Amino acid sequence: MIMRKKILVTGANGQLGMELQQLAPGNPGFDFVFTTRDQLPLNDLNAISRFISEHNPQYCINCAAYTAVDKAESEKDLAYRVNAEAPGVMANACKENHIHFIHISTDYVFNGNGTSPYKEDDQTDPVNLYGASKLDGEKLVMENDPNSIIIRTAWVYSEFGKNFVKTMLRLMADKEQISVVSDQYGTPTYAADLAEAIMKIISTFENHTSTSPLTTHNGIYHFSNEGQISWYDFAVAIKDIIGSSCKVNPITTPEYPTPAKRPAYSVLDKTRIRDTFNVPIKDWKASLAVCLEKIKNATK
Numbered sequence: 001m002i003m004r005k006k007i008l009v010t011g012a013n014g015q016l017g018m019e020l021q022q023l024a025p026g027n028p029g030f031d032f033v034f035t036t037r038d039q040l041p042l043n044d045l046n047a048i049s050r051f052i053s054e055h056n057p058q059y060c061i062n063c064a065a066y067t068a069v070d071k072a073e074s075e076k077d078l079a080y081r082v083n084a085e086a087p088g089v090m091a092n093a094c095k096e097n098h099i100h101f102i103h104i105s106t107d108y109v110f111n112g113n114g115t116s117p118y119k120e121d122d123q124t125d126p127v128n129l130y131g132a133s134k135l136d137g138e139k140l141v142m143e144n145d146p147n148s149i150i151i152r153t154a155w156v157y158s159e160f161g162k163n164f165v166k167t168m169l170r171l172m173a174d175k176e177q178i179s180v181v182s183d184q185y186g187t188p189t190y191a192a193d194l195a196e197a198i199m200k201i202i203s204t205f206e207n208h209t210s211t212s213p214l215t216t217h218n219g220i221y222h223f224s225n226e227g228q229i230s231w232y233d234f235a236v237a238i239k240d241i242i243g244s245s246c247k248v249n250p251i252t253t254p255e256y257p258t259p260a261k262r263p264a265y266s267v268l269d270k271t272r273i274r275d276t277f278n279v280p281i282k283d284w285k286a287s288l289a290v291c292l293e294k295i296k297n298a299t300k
């Protein structure tokens, strides 16, 4: 009998978790265990090791996170527990049980003063509490299990959950004009593309040979789609693709104050993930069109 390898996925109902669920049927060689907040509340640190040992997977993908960037400013303890302590405990449990740990982090670990795409070893300096909690998570993960893989991503959207694309679709349907920040630059990430990248990494691990030891693949990687745009550009592209008549006005960051500061520039350099795992990096607009088509078909 062929033993299927088990992949444990946290944050099953989040954007990335849902996209991994879409990929599960196409990966019959793996037995996926998708866990929700109810099954594994990450704020309950004692439950984490027990849960991981009980399921004893070969891979653990941590898609769960405290992602409410503005709310994190006033919920510091919870944000740190979920984004820093919990991944640290997970990494420890993965090391003890010889599990490959794949953890997801963020472009918000950078201060945004850069002008060229951020590389993995560039200086981190988060400007908000969410970014600081995620950076602490990265550190605890690598301290507790140096064989872990951390993927920093940015501006994630999908047909599932709450995100910029879905907010824009709602606003464009309701309003004649909207205003969107035009002085913050980055690159969107279609969660479906990130989910595929993660499965590509796992398949590389599965197909490894003794001449390419897995330990050389550990560490931090950057992944987003390709390109560099502002939130305003993103909104205009959504408007153009869906053919909306809503007017999109560019505004500056001070005109749209938020509790948490955002980095002005957070484009990620994807060279390392592309070269190491042969992960394709799709153009941001092409992926946006795919997602919008899916949303359109789902609402028909």
Ligand SMILES: NC(=O)c1ccc[n+]([C@@H]2O[C@H](COP(=O)([O-])OP(=O)(O)OC[C@H]3O[C@@H](n4cnc5c(N)ncnc54)[C@H](OP(=O)(O)O)[C@@H]3O)[C@@H](O)[C@H]2O)c1
Binding pocket: 011, 012, 013, 014, 015, 016, 017, 036, 037, 038, 040, 041, 042, 043, 062, 063, 064, 065, 066, 067, 082, 104, 105, 106, 107, 134, 152, 153, 154, 155, 156, 157, 161, 162
């Ligand atoms: N969204 C972005 O723009 C963005 C940008 C950069 C990096 N990232 C990172 O990418 C990863 C995936 O993000 P995403 O967009 O898929 O996030 P998401 O849609 O907000 O999903 C987060 C998931 O975490 C779960 N969760 C939150 N608190 C929890 C807790 N205490 N215990 C257990 N589960 C908990 C949520 O559960 P419920 O479904 O019950 O709420 C949800 O399923 C995260 O690590 C995030 O930090 C995201």
